[in-house]
Amino acid sequence: MPYFDAASSAPLHPVARQALLASLDEGWADPARLYREGRRAALLLDAAREAAAEAVGCRPDELVFTSSGTRAVHSAVSGALSGRRRVGRHLVLSAVEHSSVLHSAAALEASGGTFTEVPVGRTGAVDPSAYGQSLRADTALACLQSANHEVGTEQPVAETAEICADAGVPLLVDAAQSLGWGPVPGRWSLLAASAHKWGGPAGVGLLAVRKGVRFAPRGPADERESGRAAGFENIPAIVAAAASLRAVRAEATAEAVRLRALVDRIRAAVGNLVPDVEVVGDPERRLPHLVTFSCLYVDGETLLHELDRAGYSVSSGSSCTSSTLTPSHVLKAMGVLTEGNIRVSLPSGTTREEVDGFLGVLPGVVAEVRQRLGAPVSAAASPTPRASLVVDALGRRCPIPVIELAKVIGEVPVGGTVTVLSDDEAARLDIPAWCAMREQEYVGEEEAEHGSAYVVRRLL
């Protein structure tokens, strides 16, 4: 039963399991204590710190272990902002950062600070010079992920770090998705990562703060981990995290080549096998193991359920699968289709047979869901075209508004318009995205009595 959601959490690497078991007996005591059990725990912690620092490319005394990647990001942002509060309270981040960064920015704003979101292009990458232009005299910190967690696009971290360094602004790199594949290049100042993304255990994050970066931990004082990560150290898990990072790095080059080929296979095949599909993200500058595509006229949640029934575990950035019913902010920032969204992220060791099995079932699953939702098979011309049509999709969720639009577009003449009434947030993204895919004209959005009216002009 293939698991294709490594970007959420990777299964425990055999080396992590082995190291965890070995250190359960040696690493349970308080490393701050003077007796032998404490000294043994401290030795394990020191060795893990050295191994992790080497993999990150920093000094051991620049690295602390946190209880998660999210905590590493929260501490990094709050500590760096606090350390540079005399400079100002402005934060710069890309529009496609992980929620832990976005929520840190929101917390800053709630306490009176400000932030600037740097937009991304259609592949999901920021432009370094545009990023640089958002740096201000009062910018205390800049944040940029090494690679995007939803679409896999690599960000120009080294170039951006250079620009930030020249401007005297520390750059925090969220390396959660990429650290297992290799160190982050360039003159970054802070780095955060999460062990369970590379096959380490849950409960371990990394926070690196380069010497010379002003950093003032927030919250109640705690003497552990240089005051940067409160709470008793989870040494067995830390040892397992460091050992597995070293192990995945040793395999990374070969495995990246292998998985990149499998992902290329998916990227190429999906468009041929499934009609009305958009593969998103940068085809080249990307994580080796991750691909995301969106299927018109399908809702993500049903698709996930059907793929799960067929034995494939994948995730989705569609609004229908999120507790908040808000479509993925990443896909939104990229301006691509959010409906029927599927992210495939292959764990190490995924075979070609597993990928081919997935490609074998996908077309049938998508077709079945589309049929169930009454999606259009082809836009047959209506015998009595009307110059304009209004489709009432109020109260109906993604992907129904787009399905209804697609069904009637053939009923107006070329040059005529279809107006879709919808109160679903996803429609605002998906109707323009459908127009771009279908080469129809998106005229715009108007306020309506309920929800919005989206106007589309038929061009073909």
Added chain:
Amino acid sequence: MPYFDAASSAPLHPVARQALLASLDEGWADPARLYREGRRAALLLDAAREAAAEAVGCRPDELVFTSSGTRAVHSAVSGALSGRRRVGRHLVLSAVEHSSVLHSAAALEASGGTFTEVPVGRTGAVDPSAYGQSLRADTALACLQSANHEVGTEQPVAETAEICADAGVPLLVDAAQSLGWGPVPGRWSLLAASAHKWGGPAGVGLLAVRKGVRFAPRGPADERESGRAAGFENIPAIVAAAASLRAVRAEATAEAVRLRALVDRIRAAVGNLVPDVEVVGDPERRLPHLVTFSCLYVDGETLLHELDRAGYSVSSGSSCTSSTLTPSHVLKAMGVLTEGNIRVSLPSGTTREEVDGFLGVLPGVVAEVRQRLGAPVSAAASPTPRASLVVDALGRRCPIPVIELAKVIGEVPVGGTVTVLSDDEAARLDIPAWCAMREQEYVGEEEAEHGSAYVVRRLL
């Protein structure tokens, strides 16, 4: 090699190890995901929450898992203060709380709030009515540990909770040291605990917040664990924590009786075997497995080293063993001797032979350290008594100032005084404590050119 520091961290319970191993394969995925690996992880998390809630005595939806006991306390204090900020920004706590509570109070003060420390008596317990008198109209939260981590004294939690409930002030109980022994009684509002204290793995804390208690999580938003504990859930460790809590509870009654008898044995024997020793804490209302005593004329760090060499791992609240050189705030608040302090906390399964072995080596170790430091064997009268004497112990650390005092007290006549000049912080506590033990009069402290002058009058 007996390990007698269970109050710092207990070795992993066999049930914890077993549960951890079993759930490494089942609990690594994201419990928020819809596919089978996610559903399996969510089931494990739900079952662990139910088991832990039953042991705590709360509803499952009142309990979240944090990454440590420290984090549970930090979140409890900040969330409760924030939830009741309209009431005021005043916090009440006992003077002998764990550092995580004290540091939370300091963080409150740094941000403009205030707190009141309720003093404790010589056994380390608060008086519930005195505690009640410190509650004010603007008190947002009260904190009281279930039992003290350094001396084992149980606090009157149920009575204090009653008083707080009547006053409409929520009471947070830090149950880190006692939860393995049984649920916390009474009408408490919030409770924090730490799994590695009961033999669970590191990396898991519990935070219970009773329904109806106003609580507003602080820091960047995160949807996991009801928004009260940011970061990816460490499900294998959570499962192990819950399973081991249930297991230690099943053994708790019988083990408490057994360990209580061993501790009584230590309490009785230490005074007979070692001269000039003070056993501290309540002899009856106490944790079953913990006893603390202080030895005059010995420094804690040397004592720990020698006991470690002899095969016994214990801890100390003496200033000499702390990185900050500040004597234990607990012993200080109790007004007892801080020098030569030893805490013995027996893990489950400790045998009478191990305890007797410890009692066998202790007198020799203490005598040897005293001899090395030149401690007085007996206060022999000087042939030419002088009415008063000044001892210059400037620049010398605990226990030297007390040793020098004890050496010369016999050289002044009854009614005469000895003045000790010292710049060691511990002297302020230990010279009065020595006077109480030796039945000499502590006259008081005067400012001196360097440090302080401590005046003692010979009575015997």
